Amino acid sequence: MNAVELDSVIHRYGKVKALDGLSLSVRQGEMFGFLGRNGAGKTTTLKMLIGLLRPDKGQITVLGRSVKRMPASLKQRIGYVCQEPNFYPWMTADQLGAFVGSFYPTWDAPEFQRLLRILDVPRDRRASEMSGGTRTKLGLALALAPRPELLLLDEPTAGLDPVARREFNDQLQVLQREQGTTVMFSSHLVGEVEQLAQRVGIVQSGRCRFEGEVGALRSQVRRIVADAGSEPGDGFTQLRGDIWQAEPALWEARAWPPGAAVQLLSLEDIFLAFARTDSVPA
Numbered sequence: 440m441n442a443v444e445l446d447s448v449i450h451r452y453g454k455v456k457a458l459d460g461l462s463l464s465v466r467q468g469e470m471f472g473f474l475g476r477n478g479a480g481k482t483t484t485l486k487m488l489i490g491l492l493r494p495d496k497g498q499i500t501v502l503g504r505s506v507k508r509m510p511a512s513l514k515q516r517i518g519y520v521c522q523e524p525n526f527y528p529w530m531t532a533d534q535l536g537a538f539v540g541s542f543y544p545t546w547d548a549p550e551f552q553r554l555l556r557i558l559d560v561p562r563d564r565r566a567s568e569m570s571g572g573t574r575t576k577l578g579l580a581l582a583l584a585p586r587p588e589l590l591l592l593d594e595p596t597a598g599l600d601p602v603a604r605r606e607f608n609d610q611l612q613v614l615q616r617e618q619g620t621t622v623m624f625s626s627h628l629v630g631e632v633e634q635l636a637q638r639v640g641i642v643q644s645g646r647c648r649f650e651g652e653v654g655a656l657r658s659q660v661r662r663i664v665a666d667a668g669s670e671p672g673d674g675f676t677q678l679r680g681d682i683w684q685a686e687p688a689l690w691e692a693r694a695w696p697p698g699a700a701v702q703l704l705s706l707e708d709i710f711l712a713f714a715r716t717d718s719v720p721a
Contacts, residue, residue, distance in 0.1 A: 440503070442467045442589050442621040443488060448497030450483055457483040458494070459645040465623050465638075470615060472636030473625040476714050480645040481625035482522075485591050488623075489519045502588055515543050518582030518590040518620070522597050524574050528567035532560050532577055536584065543585035551584035558610055572603035579607070583614055590615075592624035596631065608635060629707040641713045648713045653706060658687045660709045665699035678712040 443465035450458040458480045465471040475481045486492040488501055490509025499506055502516055526535055532555055540546035555562055558576040566574060575595050582590060592611075596604040608631065615622050626632050632639055633653060641649045649656055662682050663671060670677075671693060675685040682704070695701065704712075 440467045441465060441500070442502055443471075443623060444498075444500040445484070445487075446498040446500075448484075448487070448494045448499060450487065450492060450494050456645055460497070461642065461645060461647055463640045463647045463650050465621060467621050468619055469621060469637045470612075470635050471621075471623045472632035472639040473623060473642065474627065474629065474632055474639055474710055474714070475625070475642040476627060479642045479714070481642060482593055483645075484642070485519075485593050485623070485625060488589075488591055489517060490514060515545065515585065516588045518585065518587035520575070520578045520582050520590075520592045520595045522594045523571070524578035526566035526574065526577070528565060530566055531563050532566075532580075533562045535566065535577070535581065539581050540584065545585045547584055547586055550586070551580060554580035554583055554614075559606075572599045572607075575599060575603075576607060576610075579611070583618070583620070586618060587620060590620050590622045592622065594625050594627070596626070596628070604631070611635070629710050633706045641710060643714050656709060657703065657706065658690075660684045660704060660712065661690060662702040662704055662708075663699065664702060665696065679715060680712075682708075682712040 441464045445464070446462050448458050448461045449456065461480065461484065473481050473484070483492060487494055487499060490506070493507070501513065504513060506513065527538075530538065536548070536551045540548060540551070552562075555577075558580055560573055560577045560580060561569075566577070569577065579595070596607055599607060611622070612635065614620070624635070636653065638650070638652050639656065640647050660678065660682060664681065671683055671685070674689045675683045677683050690701065
């Protein structure tokens with residue numbers, strides 16, 4: 440069962456297409472990494488899933504329900520953490536918990552207190568006195584305390600230092616396993632996605648260029664080192680320069696000329712091949 444499905448979704452800002460026929464799915468109970476450059480359409484996608492934006496065309500299904508307008512009853516089943524959480528500056532973590540909890544029938548106050556402890560968020564400090572990393576962890580606690588079925592994270596670790604980022608990710612993995620929540624998180628930090636996600640989607644210019652397991656992606660995309668003008672033939676798609684994509688069976692069956700070599704690539708190299716827009720075939 441899929442927790443999220445987007446089919447041929449188009450969204451425009453004025454005359455500019457932020458999404459141009461985006462299609463992808465997120466399976467129930469998985470950690471799904473959403474990779475793309477800044478401006479690729481990641482935030483727009485997540486805002487539509489939480490009901491902050493409406494698509495101009497296409498179909499969106501969230502938690503088994505086709506949505507045009509996001510009803511409050513569905514929003515209450517979804518947790519959302521944006522890149523830079525904003526809170527009432529005079530409120531403490533405890534006060535924010537009481538305020539946010541009033542909107543959720545499933546709010547678990549003891550769980551919220553437990554999350555504050557394990558994430559090392561001070562209960563009695565005002566939001567205006569917290570560091571950016573602490574506010575991000577507070578945002579995660581607020582999003583998880585209602586025990587959501589779906590958690591959407593929009594580059595939540597982008598402003599964190601390496602120690603805080605590792606702490607946040609470690610706790611996210613533990614909490615996701617404990618609660619069984621479906622997690623979809625956007626990022627342009629490839630190492631973070633490789634560490635956390637079971638499956639990934641790579642979006643470029645509003646379109647999904649790949650969706651699947653990381654291992655499957657690495658088995659499909661490789662570099663061919665060969666003489667100029669030498670191409671691998673039918674079934675191979677050139678992503679960029681000497682980087683090509685094909686089914687693993689084609690890679691294994693292809694007879695390469697003398698002097699040619701096929702190289703496996705890191706996830707970062709593969710992501711760059713998809714995401715860089717210069718010298719990419721139309």
